[in-house]
Amino acid sequence: MPKTETFILNMGPQHPSTHGVLQVQLELDGENIVHAKPIMGYLHRGIEKLLESRTYVQGVPYTDRLDYVSSMNNNFGFCRVVEELAGIEVPRRAEYIRVIMAEFNRIASHLIFIGTLAIDLGASTGMLYTFRDREDILDLFNLVCGARMTFHYIRIGGVAADVQPEFVAQAYAFLDKVPHFMEEYNQILSGNEIFTRRLKGVSQLSVEESLAYNMTGPNIRAAGLPYDLRKVDGYSVYPEFSFAVPVGKKGDNWDRYQVRFREIFESAKIIRQALDGLPEGEFMAKIPKVLRPPKGEVYSRTESTRGELGFYIVSDGSTKPYRVHIRRPSFVNMQGLDAMCRGMLIGDSVAAFSSIDPLMGEVDC
Amino acid sequence: MHNGILLTAAGWIRDILTFLFGNELLVNILMTLVGIGAIISVILTSAIVFTYAERKVCAFMQVRIGPNRVGGRFGLLQPVADMLKLMSKEDIIPNGCDRVVWSLSPMLLFVPSALIYSFFPFDDGAILADVNVGLFLLLAISSQAVLPFLMGGYASNSKYAMIGGMRTVAQMLSYEAPMAFSLIGVVMLTGSMKMSAIVEAQATHTWFVLLQPIAFVIYLITATAETNRTPFDLVEDESEIVAGPFTEYSGMRWALFFLAEYANLLSISILTTTLFLGGWHGPVLPGAVWFWLKVLVMIFVFMWFRWTFPRTRIDQMLSFSWKVLLPLALVNMLLTGVGIYLYQSLC
């Protein structure tokens, strides 16, 4: 009887499908994965420390660099915490604009998710289509804040600038396009037998397991728990909009894909309601030239595209935060990778870490 | 007898050579060399044309415009630029590789893919070796392509290459069986394995794609698997194992793999044309033109597959071959037999 042994395959940090510079050490038994160990830190920039050495206002552009495909959501999260700390009341128009931007960015980020999942499964054409449609959202952002990637648009106390009338018009035009391009992805990806077979029943995580790994966002909703901070906490003006929280049934890759797919429609719904009911008024609260929040500490969380994005800030009463800790959803969600990969094949490992949708800028922080 | 343009051209060359040398044996040898040269040039030209075509087809399907810089608005000289780039690249030899096996692999891979061209009828009578067991020999030779992949994967001293090499063996071996069985239907209809006889049979009756639709579908699927193209490109699966057996190759060695890949693509398209689409037969236009038209359509279809579909997984791919395609091919054989029996007893 010949003896076999496992071997270690280092996937990454230089590898075509690790979404940046993630390294995954796969312990393989032939094609089967025995153990998957994510190793991170290749993109560590010390953003928490950077935030501690900058004033609150100066810190906002650094949050852009956390999860760089949904910067608006990061700005939103950070600004909400500082506002809570300093007791700043944000004008309603600003809140509406923030929600519009955050949801647009959620669509953009989920489009990237669909695209990268497609290319990790070998369908490069699907990726190009999603990136084509994401480009429209970036154009919208470019119009309103002058950047396509690091927006720095949501500021402490409001937003950087008011939305222009042409932005509103273009936003409506984009929302009208959403069902069309989603139908196209349905045709080329969701309806494709090879695609569904690659995803269905693979890398299942139950609700209990997901909770044990502290997963949040679409990953836990795919397991079947309708845990969405927009509903649970009802922060900002989200309670004023009607939207559903899509949940999956089994918690496999297919459910993770479907949950995000359906969230795009829900986000579009929220944006339409917000655009319809956009109130008049100020877009920026009156904030002091030098922001000195009172002594204290605050943890506040928002539903980022990848899950619960929390900022914990300790203020010592000076212009700079004493301590900042960021609860990054990608980083926490990565814990489930081993459980998702174990017993699967090499091909599934790629699909698994694509379906967690980690972003290395956020994992390494 | 009415001859195709290729045979007429060959006749002219033979006349010229006979006029120059006079010795019949020498002329025969020279004519064989001319044939080999023609086939090699077809392969090389096709590789150049297909790299460009693949880029353009891919780009158009992905709502891009593709190469548009080198050589005018349509980037016609892009393959030349690619080739120059490949030739000017450093030849990197990985540490700890098995030098002999490693450097033999790309060359050996090219041999079977070039060799099978001698069995293709490009036009009326334009076939280098019209042997009685043409189809059999063709399948036998093309199945040799497994070994160089395994050699390259094994000798590279890289885990990605090793996995890729193992996958090649599993994939190619399991797809050869349904491919051979699906082609048996064609052989049963013709009653011969001679390639020219298969083309003739389609001219007298009808294209075999109409008589053998199941075999055609099975053949298309297995052909994509044999050429390692999406959805069965697990061998060079860039999102999992980087480039499979080619991971450690660079420069011209890698170009040879590339060349073999496109030679395989062309040969599989030619085979489809010959076996199922009536070969060089067609109305009005000369045979060679028809032949290339059909081949180009087939190549477009393979490219279309590649740029539409995702990739399967190794276990799905293998079980699809053994549990679906092979039984289906056997059923097709049975149906063909019954059909032939009924046809003969009725007419």
Place this chain on the structure above:
Amino acid sequence: MFGKGLITGMRVTWKHFWGKKVTFCYPEEKLPMTERFRGGHLALNATKCIGCKLCSLNCPNRALELTVTVDENKKRHMQQYLHIMGRCLYCNLCVESCPTQALSWDKEYAISSWYKEDMVHDSMSDQTSAAVSEVKPHE
């Protein structure tokens, strides 16, 4: 099932094969930059500048190096205004903090360079730019 989805997918790519393409041929065609676009070099309108240094104070990453001299009338003059692009986050905080709107982006986004030294831009060098011409300096 049975390949229906595959055929649908192929129809989509077939449609796009003949359809309109979305590529921009970059150097020949350029996307129009929006009014609020942040990028390129900082341009300083020296006639508007009062030398208050608020911009460099607000900069999160010390991307601005200023040299200010004070003349006999206690009036501040900007001598040198260096924009170190390698450090710049393009966050727009300097432009927004300027009390006299003397700063603007020149929107020339193709700013990559071979050497690190080229990443330092003298924002006062280009006094003929559009930002300056709108306000005519006194003779």
